[in-house]
Amino acid sequence: MKGLAYLFILILLVGSVGAVKVVREGTYSGGELRIKIGISNDFDVEKEFIIYEQLKGEFIGGEPSYCLGANNICYMKWHTKIPTGKIKVINYEVKPYFTGQYDSAPTKVEVNNKSYYSEPFAINVDCILDGICGSGENYLNCRDCSYGMEDGVCDFQVGICDLDCENDSDCEYPELSFFRRLKDWFLGLFR
Ligand SMILES: [Ca+2]
Ligand SMILES: [Ca+2]
Numbered sequence: 001m002k003g004l005a006y007l008f009i010l011i012l013l014v015g016s017v018g019a020v021k022v023v024r025e026g027t028y029s030g031g032e033l034r035i036k037i038g039i040s041n042d043f044d045v046e047k048e049f050i051i052y053e054q055l056k057g058e059f060i061g062g063e064p065s066y067c068l069g070a071n072n073i074c075y076m077k078w079h080t081k082i083p084t085g086k087i088k089v090i091n092y093e094v095k096p097y098f099t100g101q102y103d104s105a106p107t108k109v110e111v112n113n114k115s116y117y118s119e120p121f122a123i124n125v126d127c128i129l130d131g132i133c134g135s136g137e138n139y140l141n142c143r144d145c146s147y148g149m150e151d152g153v154c155d156f157q158v159g160i161c162d163l164d165c166e167n168d169s170d171c172e173y174p175e176l177s178f179f180r181r182l183k184d185w186f187l188g189l190f191r
Contacts, residue, residue, distance in 0.1 A: 019043050022109050022118040028102075030143065031129030032060065037090045037107050037118065041082035049088070051078045052108040057096040096125045099136040 019042045026035040041047055053076040055064055064074035082088045096102045103122040108115055127142035128134065137144055138151040147157045154165035161171035 020049075020109060020111060020116040022107050022116050024107050024118040024121050026121060026123050028123050028125055031095060031127050033057065033094050033096055033102060033123065033125070035092055035094065035121070038087055039080075039082060039090075039109055040087045041084055041111075043112075044084055046081055046083045047111050048079065048081050050110040051080065051090065052076070052110075053078075053092075054104040055094055056102055056104050057094040060093040060095060096128060099125050099128055099134065101125070 021038075021040045021042070023038045024035065026033055028034075035053075037051065037053065039049060039051065041049070055074045055076060059074070059076065065077040067074040076092065078090060080088055080090075101122055102125045103120060106120050107118040109117070127137050127144065129142070129144060131144060133142065133145035133149050133151055138153045139145045139147070139149070139155040140153055145151045145153075147155050148160040148162045150163050152164060154162055154168075156162060156165050156168065159170060162168055163171060165171070
């Protein structure tokens, strides 16, 4: 709700010119990107709006509206009516294809044979949930990375060798590590 209130304030601040304002914001967490698009109707009557949104990942909860070009870039297209003086917020989630910068072209909104645009959008993506602890991912930022993986983070756990840790005795004596795990498993049977 806090984000939404912020979005409305942003619309009011941005919106001193023209009859339509388009604002977009996104938050990224745990492999999924949540995006909000806010559109205000400052015409004096209700209008029908068409919204075009570029996707740079897998749209969650359905299929893209259409895809174009050799690079197969996909888009969402929504139709919506907005009463006069009201703001409509469209929420959607997307799973980015790659780590690094996620950027998409400005949101395009058509009404009355005119087009209105948001600012371009960019956010840093550090985790893709695909079951692989990949480049840029680690135990702290991605559930794909678990204890003991060589991910640049020393997530020390007794009984598991993490090569990122200095002086991890589980790495020095792998056979001891094996017996510790065996002992833990055995004791676990009686818990
Ligand atoms: Ca991954
Ligand atoms: Ca590690």
